Amino acid sequence: MSNLNRVNAVNAVADRLPCGVMPAQAASISYYAEDVFNAESMREYLPKATAEKLIATISGGAALDPSIAGDVAHAMKEWALARGATHYTHWFQPLTGGTAEKHDAFLDVSDKGEAIMAFSGKNLIMGEPDASSFPSGGLRCTFEARGYTAWDPTSPAFIKRHGNGATLCIPTVFCSYTGEVLDKKTPLLRSVQALNRSVRRLMSCFKQPEARTVATLGPEQEYFLIDKKFYLQRPDLVQTGRTLFGAPPPKHQQLEDHYFGSIKPRILAFMTDVEKELWTLGIPAKTRHNEVAPAQFEIAPIFEDLNLAIDHNMLVMEVLRQVADRHGLVCLMHEKPFAGVNGSGKHNNWSVSYGNHNLLDPGKNPHENAIFLTVLSAIIRAVDLHCDLLRSTTAGAGNDHRLGANEAPPAIISIFLGEQLADVINQIKNGAITGSKRPDAMRIGVDSLPTLPRDATDRNRTSPFAFTGNKFEFRAPGSSQSCAEVNTVLNTIVAESLDYLSERLEKLSTADFNTGLQALLKAVIKEHQRIIFNGDNYSADWVKEAEKRGLPNLRDTMEAIKPLLKPENQDIFVRYGVFSKIELASRYEVYMEEYHRRIRIEGGIAAEIARSLIFPVVTEEYRRVLTALNAAKVAGISHGVEGLRISAELLGKGLDELQRRCDELDEALKGMHEGIIVAMESIREIVDTLEHAVDDARWPLPKYREMLFIY
Structure with missing residues (x-):
């Protein structure tokens, strides 16, 4: 009997009415940030003095005056009610990697029994969610349930809308009753504080006037979209976020025709709705395009303050999922939802400014820019000394499948500088800076086209940590991961090197400063130049060369998280007040447990699909072929018998192998993760082979050629 689910799903997608063309109208983004309690809203709803105090905390880094909490809470409530909100929540980022919220109504009852809308300063400043059911790595037990959320005034409150109303969301940190942090925001804020101190210290060495330090971030978000009807027929996607089975189609991304291609109307309608929601939330989504793999896409924002950018990225992921659902699609954030094609990353574009000056802007003559070269040398030193910690921030079961190919960098952390900066660095190392290579102009060869200026560096898409003009792009984080941990580590290790x-x-006198600076940078470059690599990070030669240089190659999650336990790594976090040793140990436990649980979930659903979906279909196909073969023999027909016999043997051997490999997976599930992964790969090999042997009409799972191309 044919598998009608797949046929019906394909037909339903094919019969979907095309998106109509909207009538021409004047473009407007007047609604931008209308659901954000920003400076404009504060000035409208707060007393002037209170508004200025709060804005000074948000934009200038001033300490929060606790006496204004009552006024702020009242104003925030009035603003939220005017925007249609009935509830509020402390919105926080636990160690699950996502966000969490507990909604409370503004509703209260007066002494006279009358219903009123109330929201106090205490409600604003602190909440008390259950801390025992979130990952804690042993910091909290089931009987130790108390935890606290605390308002983060540097990230503005916002409105989240749903079909029947709206909720005021207040960004907060999350800690345990005993004070240890249980979230990803608190360490980030601590690291921002540490970086701020270290940048100010360095700037004082250069006699720079007092200014504010701002770390900035622009996270590029990659994702896949597939039709929801296909998704719901794939238990592996529903349970794990990736396809555990699926033979690659003859055509996938080989022709490179999807990348930056014309966006299909249905996808463009989805993207337009996503942007509307993001702009309403004050999230500056700027870029949208097709990515390399079929059904893969990307969205990128304008750079923002680091803490706000990370909050916004968490919202971007949520909005992508919710809007996709409304469009009959499913947004896949897994790093490798489909084998054999590009995975999805989250490119972490990081920079730091002092006042109005981007410290990673080389200027027209990098060799003359002493501050830039000093900061650059500090970053080179930081990444060389702590590349293992940077790698640990990208660890995860999903990213293990992605790192090392298809535009994802390898697990070996290195820095790409480009030709111009590499030349300057070599001059510093050799002790005589004479100039910098200037990028020339590109001539296209068509008279009507203008001459184009050439950038100072090319782009190295294989490099994990690449300088891209006025920022560093860390390409290793996975698409589902929070940027908080990456930037917590990056801020901390750079702060340490700046202080070094x-x-x-x-210690240098004014007269000796320039000579001493040059000698110091020369020593730093000589000692840490091994981390600089401007070539092909995918090549086998680089793996050998990196080993010679002593650079770690932490290939999988279990190797990558071990640096969290190294005493010298823990010391730097303790010294800069970012983590305590017990907090670092707890994170190691959380990451290890999460990894093992994910692998076991994948192994369990793989075994279930193989036994309950694949085995019966192959058995039925085997029976059908044997029936035809026996009928041919009884009828005395010779033609076709050999083909039927070969098909029957293939199916029969496949059934034997599938049974044996399922048994091996069952046994592996009793042991460690390594055996589960090997057994899963073994089952996938035979299932993907059988996919080509079974009648297409009977195969129970939507195929790659359908999921990746029909939407």
Whole structure:
């Protein structure tokens, strides 16, 4: 009997009415940030003095005056009610990697029994969610349930809308009753504070006037979209976010025709709705395009303050999923939902400014820009000394499938600088800076086209940590991961290296400063130049060369998270007040447990699909072929018998192998993760082979050629 589910799903997608063309109208984004309690809203709803105090905390880093909490809470409530909100929630980021919220109504009852809308300063400043059911790595037990959320005034409150109303969301940190952090925001804020101190210290060495330090981020988000009807027929996608089985189609991304291609109307309608929601939330989504793999796409924002950018990225992922559902699609954030094609990453574009000056902007003559070269040298030193920690922030079961190919960098962390900066660095190392290579102009060869300026660096898409003009792009984080941990580590290790340089520069007299600075940078470059690699990070030669240089190659999650336990790594976090040793140990436990649980879930659903979906279909196909073969023999027909016999043997051997490999997976599930992964790969090999042997009409799972191309 044919599998009508797949046929019906394909027909339903094919019969979907095309998106109509909207009538021409004037473009407007007047609604931008209308659901954000921003400076404009604060000035409208708060007393002037209170508004200025709060804005000073948000934009200038001033300490929060606790006496204004009552006024802010009242104003926030009035603003939220005017926007249609009936509830509020402390919105936080636990160690699950997602966000969490507990909704409370503004509803209260007066002494006279009358219903009123109330929201106090205490409600604003602190909440008390259950802390025992979130990952804690042993910091909390089931009987130790108390935890606290605390308002983060540097990230503005916002409105989340749903079909029947709206909720005021207040960004918060999350800690345990005993004070240990249970979230990803608190360490990030601590690291921002540490970086701020270290940048100010370095700037004082250069006699720079007092200014505000701002770390900025622009996270590019990659994702896949497939039709919801296909998704619901794939138990592996529903349970794990990736396809555990699926033979690659003859055509996938080989022709490179999807990348930056014309966006299909249905997808463009989805993207347009996503942007409307994001702009309403004050999220500056700027870029949208097709990515390399079929059904893969990307969205990228304008750079923002680091803490806000990470909050916004968490919202971007949520909006992508919710809007996709409304469009009959499913947004897949897994790093490798489909084998054999590009995976999805989250490119972490990081920079730091002092006042109005981007410290990673080389200017027209990088060799003359002493501050830029000092900051660059500090980053080179930081990444070289702590590349293992940076790698640990990208660890995860999903990213294990992605790193190392298809535009994802390898697990070996290195820095790409480009030709111009590499030349300057070599001059510093050799002790005589004479100039920098200037990028020339590109001539296209068509008279009507203008001459184009050439950038100072090419782009190296294989490099994990690449300088891209005025920022560093860390390409290793996975698409489902929070940027908080990456930037917590990056801020901390850079702060430490900035202090290393400042400590030495502070000892120099004014007369000796330039000579001493050059000698210091020369020493730093010589000691840490091994981390710089401008070539092909995918090549086998680089793996050998990296080993010679002593660079770690932490290939999988279990190797990558071990640096969290190294005493020298823990010391730097303790010294800068970002993590305590017990908090670091708890994170190691959380990541290890999560990894094992994910692998076991994948193994369990793989075994279930193989036994309950694949085995019966192959058995029925085997029976059908044997029936035809026996009928041919009884009828004395010779033609076709050999083909039927070969098909029967293939199916029969496939059934034997499938049974044996399922048994091996069952046994592996009793042991460690390594055996589960091997057994799953073994089952996939035979299932993907059988997919080509079974009548297409009977195969129970939507195929790659359908999921990746029909939407």
